[in-house]
Amino acid sequence: MPDSSFSSLGPGRAPAGVDTSRAGIARVYDASLGGKDNFEADRQALAAVLEVAPGMCAVSRRNRAWLRRVLRYLAGVVGVEQFLDAGAGLPTVSNTHEIAQLVNPWARVVYLDNDPMVSAQGRALLETNEDTVYLHGDLTDPDVLAVDSSVWRYLDQDRPVAVILGSVLHHLSDSADPASIVARVVEALSPGSYVAITHFWDPGEDSPDHQLAREVERRFVENAVGSGWYRTRAEIESYFTGLELIDPGVVPLDEWWPSGPVHPPGTAEERLILGGVGRKCGLVPLL
Helix, strand or coil: CCHHCCCCCCCCCCCCCCCCCCCHHHHHHHHHEEEEEECCHHHHHHHHCCCCCCCHHHHHHHHHHHHHHHHHHHHCCCCEHHHHHCCCCCCCCCCHHHHHHCCCCEEEEEEEEECHHHHHHHHHHHHCCEEEEECCCCCCCCCCCCCCCHCCCCCCCCCEEEEEEEEHHHHHHHHHHHHHHHHHHHCCCCCCCCEEEEEECCCCHHHHHHHHHHHHHHHHHHHHHHCCCCEEEHHHHHHCCEEEEECCCCCCHHCCCCCCCCCCCCCHHHHHHEEEEEECCCCCCCC
């Protein structure tokens, strides 16, 4: 993911405590975007997926384009001023804070990730940005957004927050119960907050893409990073329970608030990811 200019450690180096012999989710994603903050294990993991799904790098690019549009909508059209990018991954070009603060210079952004390399790279990137911070934290931790959480030292819990969960939930197993994790996040947010999600999609046995989804999932889970599940539309939509879905709902990424003509997916892999944005209803606090 990252542009190498953001790497204070230099290409091929890792912070103390990072096991470079095992692939990491953020580093594999970095490799898929042509970044330099990844290692041989990450590149081998990506190669195992590309053997059966050569279009997966295009999925990563499409996901980044979706993020840019969503942030312009949230920071500009509806005027959100606080953002929490959970499972943010390694810094890259067009980061969440760069897009949000371009639209609204007063936007505050908190990045949250449980990967120590992500935290180290993020802190190095943001040394001079007083309205943005990288925190080490795990979305599966029940206390990650508790009242005394470090997140609320930087964001005002009594005002709307936009939570970005881009390509995060499909790396949580069924046993982790992603729907309950999102519900816990929503519960911690004030009315008027938003949750934006992208997730790998299995269109079902009647679709010619079903077998591809199953095989890519197997490669991710067994040979790559140990996670990366493709779920049904109903399962993905369940993550928005309690939220008002913003039109056009849960759709292929390029159909969500396109800035110009919709570009049909160029590969089968690009068809197998959906995205959506939901709003927590209720009386919005006065700012």
